[in-house]
């Protein structure tokens with residue numbers, strides 16, 4: 001079976017451990033978010049790709065959920081002693097080696113997707129990890145505080161300001177001129193099922209979808225597309241997704257995020273995609289404007305699943321969605337695959 005998943009960092013990576021454990025023989029392709037990428041000290045840093053790679057490769061810090069286990073921060077401390085920041089971005093010594101290899105390769109002319117392949121040669125994550133794009137796409141946030149109205153890099157807003165200053169807008173800089181990385185569109189088109197992980201809907205999934213061609217590929221793939229809500233009981237499980245959703249005018253509820261992604265089918269219209277894979281979503285219905293055939297919400301949001309009009313064009317199911325351990329995460333993946341009918 002071919003499974004393609006869209007993923008951000010910590011939430012996405014944890015979900016992927018469940019995908020891999022649920023279907024160890026599947027060919028799993030991960031389309032990763034690169035909008036969080038930042039250049040510091042001349043080094044190109046790709047937090048979400050690294051989080052997926054380290055998590056699936058067994059090198060992640062279990063405590064932090066980002067960066068390396070058994071990490072030290074000697075270089076960071078030395079930089080701070082020179083007064084060289086930023087102090088709000090933790091660069092571990094082990095992690096630095098990854099950024100050095102990546103930056104050297106990029107400077108030598110390799111594409112980001114080649115770099116990811118080379119790094120995964122060491123970490124063996126058991127999935128094919130693809131950046132959403134080889135082009136530079138960066139999330140920037142428009143804020144207005146005592147220093148005036150300005151754009152800051154997403155990492156500055158998220159880590160330094162802890163998203164405490166409201167975002168007037170969240171921009172995917174460079175997205176309009178970017179193209180999907182090699183293999184991305186094929187992985188969506190040739191999948192047996194596409195999973196939209198429980199990642200941040202704005203700055204992880206939204207950024208991946210901002211690359212021209214990716215959302216369109218999701219709308220027309222023959223594979224069922226199933227999303228997993230990162231919002232449970234009106235709040236993000238971890239992090240400040242609330243502040244991101246506010247910026248795009250979407251409520252922090254499983255219903256609103258599902259409706260934001262949208263159902264793939266138009267009610268009452270028939271028979272344009274009889275060859276679609278799986279059973280869920282209905283071969284008899286025509287493709288609509290949204291992305292989802294199915295949307296998993298948590299059991300505390302069972303009212304969304306009980307309302308047939310909650311997300312027109314998608315089937316909503318309520319199952320426990322807390323990824324408390326691997327077993328619970330595998331159960332979420334099984335529910336997603338069952339909803340997909342694969």
Ligand code: GDP
Pocket residue numbers: 007008009010011012013048051198199200201203204205228229230231232235236237238239241321322323324
């Ligand atoms: P980031 O790049 O590190 O911020 O990670 P992602 O974008 O991949 O995922 C962040 C999202 O994961 C947050 O919005 C959380 O609500 C969500 N999340 C974290 N843990 C869980 C969980 O156990 N269950 C669900 N459903 N979502 C979770």
Ligand code: FO1
Pocket residue numbers: 009036045046047048050051066067088089090091095155158159
């Ligand atoms: N997250 C933090 O909360 N603080 C950090 O200092 C930090 C450093 C960092 C370094 C490398 C890396 O791969 C990830 C890192 N993260 C850190 C996580 C990451 O930057 C963000 O949590 C996500 O990108 C938010 O979506």
Ligand code: CA
Pocket residue numbers: 008009010033036047048203204
């Ligand atoms: Ca991220």
